[in-house]
Amino acid sequence: xxxxxxxxxxxxxxxxxxxxxxxxxxxxxxxxxxxxxxxxxxxxxxxxxxxxxxxxxxxxxxxxxxxxxxxxxxxxxxxxxxxxxxxxxxxxxxxxxxxxxxxxxxxxxxxxxxxxxxxxxxxxxxxxxxxxxxxxxxxxxxxxxxxxxxxxxxxxxxxxxxxxxxxxxxxxxxxxxxxxxxxxxxxxxxxxxxxxxxxxxxxxxxxxxxxxxxxxxxxxxxxxxxxxxxxxxxxxxxxxxxxxxxxxxxxxxxxxxxxxxxxxxxxxxxxxxxxxxxxxxxxxxxxxxxxxxxxxxxxxxxxxxxxxxxxxxxxxxxxxxxxxxxxxxxxxxxxxxxxxxxxxxxxxxxxxxxxxxxxxxxxxxxxxxxxxxxxxxxxxxxxxxxxxxxxxxxxxxxxxxxxxxxxxxxxxxxxxxxxxxxxxxxxxxxxxx
Ligand code: DLL
Numbered sequence: 001x002x003x004x005x006x007x008x009x010x011x012x013x014x015x016x017x018x019x020x021x022x023x024x025x026x027x028x029x030x031x032x033x034x035x036x037x038x039x040x041x042x043x044x045x046x047x048x049x050x051x052x053x054x055x056x057x058x059x060x061x062x063x064x065x066x067x068x069x070x071x072x073x074x075x076x077x078x079x080x081x082x083x084x085x086x087x088x089x090x091x092x093x094x095x096x097x098x099x100x101x102x103x104x105x106x107x108x109x110x111x112x113x114x115x116x117x118x119x120x121x122x123x124x125x126x127x128x129x130x131x132x133x134x135x136x137x138x139x140x141x142x143x144x145x146x147x148x149x150x151x152x153x154x155x156x157x158x159x160x161x162x163x164x165x166x167x168x169x170x171x172x173x174x175x176x177x178x179x180x181x182x183x184x185x186x187x188x189x190x191x192x193x194x195x196x197x198x199x200x201x202x203x204x205x206x207x208x209x210x211x212x213x214x215x216x217x218x219x220x221x222x223x224x225x226x227x228x229x230x231x232x233x234x235x236x237x238x239x240x241x242x243x244x245x246x247x248x249x250x251x252x253x254x255x256x257x258x259x260x261x262x263x264x265x266x267x268x269x270x271x272x273x274x275x276x277x278x279x280x281x282x283x284x285x286x287x288x289x290x291x292x293x294x295x296x297x298x299x300x301x302x303x304x305x306x307x308x309x310x311x312x313x314x315x316x317x318x319x320x321x322x323x324x325x326x327x328x329x330x331x332x333x334x335x336x337x338x339x340x341x342x343x344x345x346x347x348x349x350x351x352x353x354x355x356x357x358x359x360x361x362x363x364x365x366x367x368x369x370x371x372x373x374x375x376x377x378x379x380x381x382x383x384x385x386x387x388x389x390x391x392x393x394x395x396x397x398x399x400x401x402x403x404x405x406x407x408x409x410x411x412x413x414x415x416x417x418x419x420x421x422x423x424x425x426x427x428x429x430x431x432x433x
Contacts, residue, residue, distance in 0.1 A: 001249075003119035003151075004112070007260045008315045015316065016054060019263055022288035024051050027060070030294055033078040036063075036071055037296065057263065057286065058274050062297045065098065068238065073099040077292050084292050089137040090237045090337060097137070100237050101292040107146065109289055113243035113258055114147020120256060120315075121208045121231045122249035123177050125152035128203075130170050132180035132188075133211070134335065135159045139241025140211055144179050147243065153177070160184065160335075163191045171201050178207045181335050182214035182222065182230075186366035189225035199227045206249065208233050210242065212332040213323055215433050219252075232322060238298050239285045245320055251312050254319030261289045264318065265297070266306055269327035280305045282327045283320065301328045329427060331361060333368045336405045340426050343372065346398055352380040352391065356417040363431040370407040372399065375414050 002008050010018070027048035030037040040061040041047065050056065067076075073096075074081060085104050089097035102110065123129065129148040133140030141159055148155040156173060158166055160180070166188065170178070178185060185207055192199060204226055210233035219230050234255050235242035244262055245255035257264050266281040267274050275281045283300045303325045306318050331338050340359055347353050357374040372395065380391065388411055395409045418425075 001119050001122060001124065002314060003116040008116065008256075008258075008317065010260065010316055012316060015259060018260060019288060020051075020054055022260075023054070023057065023263065023286065024048065026286070026288050026290075026294045027051050027296065029078055030296060034076055036067060036076060054263070057265065057297070060286075060297050062272060062284070062299050063295055064299050065238075065301075068098045069096060072096050074101065076295075077101050078294065079103065079292055086142075087137075088139045088142075088237055088241065098238060100139075100241075103291040106240075106291050106293075109261065110143060110240055110243055111146040111150040113240065113261065114143055115150040116147075116258065117233060117243050117246045118144075118147050118151050118153065118177075118208070120246050120248045120313075121177075121233070122206050122229065123148070123151060123153055123208075127153040127177050127205075128156065128173055128175045129153045129177040129179060130156045130158060130166070130173070130175035130204075132158050132160055132166060132178065132184060133242075138335075139235065139237050143235070143241040143243060144208075163188055164195070167191060167195070167197065167202075170204070171197075174203045176203050176205045178204055178226070178228070180207075180209065181211050182209040182218055183212065183334065183363075183366055183368065185209050185222045185226070185230070186218065189222055190366055192225065199225070202226070204228050206231070208246070210234055210246075211335060213325070213433060215322075218433055234302075234320065234323060236285075236300055236302075238295055239287055239300075240290065244285070248311065248313040248315065253311075254307060254321055256311070256313075256315050256317045256319055257306075259317040262287055264306060264320065266304070267299075269301075269303070277306050277308060277318075280324075283323075301326045301330065303327055331359075331427065331429070333361060333370050333405050336403070338403060338405060342403055343399065344426070346402060347372075347374060347395065350391075350395065350398075352376055353395075354414060356419075357426065358417055359427045361427065361429045361431055363433070368431065370405055371410065372407045373410045373412055373417060375417050376411045378414055381411075381413055 031048045044061050084101040086102040089099050131144045135141030207228045207230040223230050231247040233246045235244045245257040263286040265284040269282040283302045285298050287294050302323045305321045354375040360371040362369050392409045399407045
């Protein structure tokens with residue numbers, strides 16, 4: 001079930017010359033249109049015309065998340081806004097999210113890549129795709145939606161939430177494919193258990209789960225509970241959204257990266273030095289077919305490994321292992337990407353709070369929870385209970401409104417949060433996945 005035999009099964013030599021051609025075009029395009037790239041190339045003493053082999057990729061400076069923030073909202077686009085037909089943004093960042101844009105042709109490319117992705121996971125025309133990824137600025141919902149339509153499958157654009165109703169509709173509509181985060185798949189399977197619904201009442205066959213880390217253990221659990229094959233999908237808004245890489249249903253071993261559109265590298269997270277295939281390090285992507293928002297050598301901060309062994313499915317593209325962690329401290333809590341520093345800056349803008357806090361992330365059942373424990377100053381602490389409660393509620397609401405996650409907030413007595421001599425441990429992640 002290879003959607004695009006010509007490209008997905010391309011011999012390496014041909015693939016690499018295509019990559020080089022597209023890389024050169026992309027470099028020329030961004031150099032000519034985006035001041036950020038002109039400046040970074042000039043600083044590195046590099047001209048796009050000097051890129052003559054894939055090895056020259058190493059000479060291109062990295063692009064980091066901060067660079068995108070500095071160029072907020074549209075300064076990384078190569079075209080004026082009237083050529084851009086869609087905007088998405090990464091979830092859960094403070095007031096200023098990371099913004100990405102797509103031309104009409106980019107949406108066409110993305111839909112093709114998502115049709116490939118679904119096909120790689122065993123989905124065909126005739127399947128009913130229950131799409132429980134969030135619709136909105138997040139790339140998950142619409143990315144899957146367009147790909148499933150392109151493939152000719154029937155899409156149920158259900159988005160997240162109201163799990164019982166989701167189960168009812170899945171049964172009534174005869175859904176064969178479930179697309180959502182792995183933790184939501186677990187929640188769905190738990191409600192199925194609780195309500196005593198026999199999984200044979202559902203026609204589900206395949207699940208395509210990603211947008212957050214999960215494990216082989218979780219795969220076995222959801223596969224058994226829902227009676228499906230579960231495959232891992234990786235994606236990131238800055239590169240395109242979902243549609244960067246996915247496991248094939250035949251092998252379920254490593255995610256095929258669509259290398260005719262994205263060039264992956266693994267670098268040492270500390271030195272930035274490129275590492276050979278097989279070594280574990282930080283994943284870096286260069287897009288080579290995007291129009292509105294191409295990105296060169298983007299540091300994803302995701303930790304994994306690349307490998308080339310041929311796959312039984314016949315695809316020739318390189319594979320990546322499951323993402324095992326991050327080289328920064330970004331947390332993904334119920335699908336929302338969040339940096340501890342964002343919580344800190346929000347807390348420090350509220351009077352009466354001390355700069356001593358700890359974030360505790362746990363998994364209760366299938367749900368991630370976030371506890372924010374923070375010290376208040378003496379005068380607040382000896383204030384009336386009702387004022388303390390008011391302050392707790394204020395923090396809770398601000399975290400929800402600005403960062404998009406619900407948290408349990410606990411105000412504690414001065415000097416009760418542990419002090420550190422070295423690096424403070426601000427985040428305790430107790431989740432076992
Ligand atoms: O999560 C896009 C996506 C949507 C992927 C639907 C898969 C399915 P962002 O919100 O920009 O984009 O978050 C990107 O999520 O850097 C990883 O840290 C994490 N991530 C995504 N997929 C996986 C995965 C979407 N399969 C960030 N395993 C990335 C582990 C993942 N982490």
